[in-house]
Amino acid sequence: MAALVISEHDNQSLKAATFNAVAAALQCSPEVDVLVAGNSADVVATAASQIAGVRKVIQIDALNLADQLAEPLAAQILSLAGNYSYLLAPATASGKNVMPRVAAKLDVAQLSDITKVVSADTFERPIYAGNAIATVQSSDAVKVITVRTTGFDPVAATGGSAVIEKVAATDSAGKSAFVGRELTKSDRPELTAAKIIVSGGRGLGSGEKYQELVVPLADKLGAALGASRAAVDAGYVPNDYQVGQTGKIVAPQLYVAVGISGAIQHLAGMKDSKVIVAINKDPEAPIFGVADYGLVADLFTAVPELTKALS
Amino acid sequence: MKILVAVKRVVDYNVKVRVKSDNSGVDIANVKMSMNPFDEIAVEEAVRLKEAGIATEVVVVTAGVTQCQETLRTALAIGADRAILVEADTELQPLAVAKILKALSEKEQAQIIILGKQAIDDDSNQTGQMLAGLLDIPQATFASKVVIADGKATVTREVDGGLETIALSLPAVITTDLRLNEPRYVTLPNIMKAKKKTIDIVKPEDLGIDIAPRLKTLKVEEPPKRSAGVMVADVTALVEKLKNEAKVI
Secondary structure (H helix, E strand, C coil): CCEEEECCECCCCECCHHHHHHHHHHHHCCCEEEEEEECCCHHHHHHHHCCCCEEEEEEEECHHHCCCCHHHHHHHHHHHHHHCCEEEEECCHHHHHHHHHHHHHHCCCEEEEECEEEECCEEEEEECCCCEEEEEEECCCCEEEEECHHHCCCCCCCCCCCEEEECCCCCCCCCEEEEEEEECCCCCCCHHHCCEEEEECHHHCCHHHHHHHHHHHHHHHCCEEEECHHHHHCCCCCHHHEECCCCECCCCCEEEEECCCCCHHHHHHHCCCCEEEEEECCCCCHHHHCCCEEEECCHHHHHHHHHHHCC | CEEEEECCEEECCCCCCCECCCCCCECCCCCCEEECHHHHHHHHHHHHHHHCCCCCEEEEEEEECCCHHHHHHHHHHHCCCEEEEEECCCCCCHHHHHHHHHHHHHHHCCCEEEEECCCCCCCCCCHHHHHHHHHCCCEEEEEEEEEEECCEEEEEEEECCEEEEEEEECCEEEEECHHHCCCCCCCHHHHHHHHHCCEEEECHHHHCCCCCCCEEEEEEECCCCCCCCEEECCHHHHHHHHHHHCCCC
16 A cells, blocks of 8 residues: 655755655555656655655656656656555646646546545545635545645655665657756745745736835745736736746745735635735735734835834 | 637636535535636637637537536637537546547547646646546646647746746647636627537537546535734834734744
């Protein structure tokens, strides 16, 4: 009844979301292996072998696994699937991309974005933009699962001593090819892993105001930067800043929403934050319905004041 | 080339759904239904490819109850050429829908199949990937830009941390992200024209597909409520609360 966790990495470093997926896997089975499928990902395999609670690391290296394209990655997962009752990946862009393909090939249903393991075959997952929580039971022989990272506390990155088993890649001549990548450069904490997030919305009015008001406040708090869909669509910030049903799901210790009204789709991405602060000039804004601390004020004066008060 | 677009009828995105008191599901009786927002983007993209002379025909498909015909009419008004409804009263889960779409795309010999990245009701984000897997063809999920040329699709995808571009041989499955395009408003003349377009109705049995649900929903509950917050008078009070009461800074 072993579980296999598909690790998230860029061939250089193991992504934090893997630790949350391992935590969920350990609630399904005491025997948890981690797959590191990549290209010359030795460093990643070593890091994975140190994760607390991991039994074995399976490393598969191949040129066409370098960019984690769905087709070759799914082929490698499928080659191992026979040994496992659970296949899990974090519900990141990569996990969401590959896992349903694996599930379909195995002719099983997938459990997306689980937030809780109730029992060996029963899980909780949010539906309708987080406005309802469904408890679902799977009767499939293999449970293919993506894990909402904010639903599980990460396991420790060290303390384990799993063996690394190198396995040859199965043939997976691809009908897709990687062309290029354009990543947003940032020295800040990653949005999904940050303790504090400062998020800006349409109320800011422009990208300049976002830089002028939100960024200094985030600097003061050591926070990651987020945004509502309105701010992204208006071009204030890149789209990977977006928090919400269709963007990133976050649950930091402190979430500061500046000039964000609080549409259902935005709340779906942040309402599990521990403390929510809202600064908005509209006292009727729905964001105040979930905020622990609300300040009805003009953000153009309140935000600089707040930044200054924290100095 | 022919493009197949899959659409879903869902509770309108502006509706705040309520969980039924017996915890059997959410109450969707007398609630406004619309086309899933990501699917509107999918239809729009297909119609643009036709307008650009790349596609010759856009076929829109859905699976579900009789009322799904309204959703198909909307897609026809946006510019799809014809529609297929796979009529079923039972609950349809992503795997079942992917199997239905597989049968239809093989029958129609579609070169490109476009779906939304996820439906805003079950939030699964599975069907497109499952379809690509069943057909054993390449997939490009979360697309924000699609270029079709030389028998190949070059797709820019929204991934964590930025964008990535991949090239796929055709046939291929593409799922749309929000920023792919801005769907057009349907005009009255186009709504009238859409009424003349055909909707074929088939049954899952005709396609020889098992659509039985694989996952059993045991219960549906309200998410835990957040305790009521407080309004603070000014920035000083806010900082004081965050430092001494919440202890988060």
